Amino acid sequence: MITFDAVTFRYTEADPPVLEDVNLSIAEGELCLVVGATGSGKSTVLRLVNGLAPHFSGGHLTGTVTVGGLDTRTHPPRDLAGTVGVVGQDPLAGFVTERVEDELAYSMEQLGVAAPVMRQRVEEVIDLLGLHRLRHRALSTLSAGEQQRVAIGSALTAGPRVLVLDEPTSALDPHAAEEVLAALLRLVHDLGVTVMLAEHRLERVIQYADSVLRLDADGSLAYGPPAAVLASSPIAPPILELGRLAGWEPLPLSIRDARRVAGPLRERLRAAQEGEPLSEEKPRFRSGSTETPTSPLALHARGLQVRYGRMTAIDDLDIDLLCGEVTALMGRNGSGKSSLLWALQGTGTRTAGTVRVADPPDAAVGAGRGAGVDPVTLAPDARIRSIVLVPHAPADLLYLENVEEECREADHATGAAPGTASATLGRLWPGVQDSVHPRDLSEGQRLALVLAIQLAGSPGVVLLDEPTRGFDYEAKRRLGVLLAELAASGTAVLLSSHDVEFVAQVADRVVVLSEGEIITDGPASVVLTASPGFAPQVARILRPLPFLTVEDVRSTLAGAP
Structure with a gap:
């Protein structure tokens, strides 16, 4: 179904090849897991399969990539649309309509599928992915995990023979991830669809893979049965x-x-x-x-409520964050985690309730002023020195022309010493070039950049929404070290995450949300x-x-x- 014949690919003639003289064949009805460190070429392999490389991304390709009998060199992505379905890392960036049901039908409309067939396929995909409650919702109101499931559904309705997915479970809670993977297995086993899936969270998918394509840092490649390919792999x-x-x-x-x-x-x-x-x-x-805290309180919130129209996202919630403690916020997609983070930070919707954080330090005296302040009342330059949030879409906070300018502005805005943000970025993600535009960074690199920017002011409370998306195991280890250092310095960290392995490594405390209420805290x-x-x-x-x-x-x- 997918064949690479003597394939070499580089983005510019001056760059070393991302792939060099690759020969492999992936059979029909096979689930192939693509693994490797960030930057090893996983996304490039997927783009070669769906024709985006070199037709859209540019680059120099020698050799032949054949998908379903079609040579991707002579068949651009529009010719492959009925054969290859694509799900990218950022679902929202790929949506072209406003409602879930319209998005599911869009790809079929472009292919000229008959109306009765379109209706049948939409219903089948809704059943397959459990989208019943979402079908009439606006895409902009969905959680990140819900958007991911809709993106997968939109690719499936076109009836592709090959499905290419880039980190499809990164925004999903464990239960939703299992549902999506079960759906993919049904496509593979019952319909013979060939699935190529790049994923950093190997613990979720390795048991389902028929084969593994491993890309190593030195440009070498290994392909074969999962246990054999990963037996000595540094990524496991x-x-x-x-x-x-x-x-x-x-x-x-x-x-x-x-x-x-x-x-x-x-x-x-x-x-x-x-x-x-x-x-x-x-x-x-x-x-x-009524227990007495073992450490000073960094944040005190009572009676929080967040409503969007008639929908209640957070319902009369109380929570305290302790200085020096890393707290993980977990729960199903749509349980209210992101709404809670934004309500605590002060710029998001808060219908009712109170939040108090320690006052930002006064530059003149080097200490906080008073017993606490509502983040809503703080000016932006004061808020970033008191409580910060890294959202699940970090690119929303990047607006300058290159990495160097973003880091310099962060230092200036927070009063940090020159080079502070850049040094943090270097620890989280070594090798990011100052001259690169933020939109040209990988998702993991953008997240690391926003983390560095937000931490420049040494805030007392750090809120993180899915902070490991796009991070490989080594990058997560570096992030874990940084969070441990923040906690040791007295910072309170609250991270919303579906990454149970990362939570197990870094969290002191876990809070579980369900329908806007805390059901577990310990x-x-x-x-x-x-x-x-x-x-x-x-x-x-x-x-x-x-x-x-x-x-x-x-x-x-x-x-x-």
């Missing part, structure tokens, strides 16, 4: 990292297979813990309770291990032992006699 989900640590052979790809061989490892861990004093979780302040080690939906891979494999990450296991085994 926790289940494979745990398998390597435990010496499992062959490496399991699913939680079920891992649990079948994990008995001896669980016994080793139990033995390592014998004789040790039971460690007690540091008591944490639960919002709305230590991460308790909440994540108790929840089937939000438990990380290590917790699922080693249950009932209280381990969340591979590093937890490694440190316990290292301390064993």
